[in-house]
Amino acid sequence: MRIITRGAKVGPCNICGTVGVLTEDHIPPKGVARVSQVLMLNIVDLLSVQRPKKSGRISQNGVKYRTLCGKCNNERLGLRYDPVLIALAKDVRAYLESALHLPSAMHLTVKQNRLVRSVVGHLLAHGVDEHRNGSMIENLTDYFLDESAPFPANLKLYYWVYPYNDQVIVKGAALSVHYWNSFAVFMLLKFFPLSFFIVLDEPAEWRIPFGRLDSVLTTSIDDEAMIDINFANLPPQRWPEAPENTGMVMYGEGAIGAIQTAF
Ligand SMILES: [Zn+2]
Structure with missing residues (x-):
């Protein structure tokens, strides 16, 4: 699949629609x-999940889309929301790195409304002219x-541990x-x-x-919630984007x- 990741240098922001210079969003x-x-x-063994399939393309830079204005990219995502997602990723990673034997779950306190806006922002950045x-x-x-809006009532947001590098x-x-x-x-974001x-x-x-985040969201941006990170019964690497069996x-x-693919 060939993906157009770079639209025009100037155009409407995928999120706010402001026409101007576009910047790159990184996944x-x-x-x-x-x-x-x-x-x-080691982590794959620890979690008892399947080993990743080795495949060709090496990506050092992840996925980039030049689709966001500077305000959405640097202020909204970069300053307000991404730090919560990055901290959560670091906490889960540190736990996986240090554990010799994992309990079936850990619990973390997060600013859930910021976390979910980070996830949503990167999904909205994905794809040119969207x-x-x-x-x-x-x-x-x-x-x-x-920031005071409730999450759309017709959507559910699930999350689970993804112990793969792609x-x-x-x-x-x-x-x-x-x-x-x-x-x-559906929309899906995995890293x-x-x-x-x-x-x-x-x-x-x-x-x-799997656990849900939409059910713990509130309309006060700095509220906090305890979320479970489960390490047992993880799905196959390519679920749900390439489901096995009957899906x-x-x-x-x-x-x-x-x-x-990372390696
Ligand atoms: Zn924007």
Whole structure:
């Protein structure tokens, strides 16, 4: 898949729509370091998950999109929201590095409203010319730009530990967990050590066994919540973007995906 990551140098910001000079958004955010292959394989063993498949392309820089104005990129994401995501990634990483035997879960206190806006902002940055492109993006844009706004009621946000070095970003694909039944549109952001998965109008019959962040969000930006980081029963590396067994993903018109293999 060839991905257009650089649109015009000047244009509308993917988030706020302001027309001006565009800047590069980085996935993972600057400040989230990769782990060495040796350490990562130790972590994979520790977590009893499958070893990553070795594949070709080496990416030193992650995924970059030149789609954001300076204010959204440097002030909103860089100063206000990314520090919370970066700190969470560092905490989980430090835990994985130091543990010889993991308990099944750890608990961390986070500023959840800032954390989720960081995740949402990077998803909105993904893809060229995506400003307010469709109702899901529209709702997430309104949420991102208004710190007192509630998270869109028709969305769920799941998270789980992702012990792999590559990055996955998907925006606007549709997943079914069982063949052709009950598809739902999703967005996905994965980089070591966490995955974030937003589902639109999740079908009632889905049973996704991971923790949710949308359920702990509030309308006061600096509120804090305790979240669980679970180390047991993690999904396969390529779930849900390439589900095994009975699931299916449709990358239809308008879906944008990027997978960068790290080694
Ligand atoms: Zn902007």
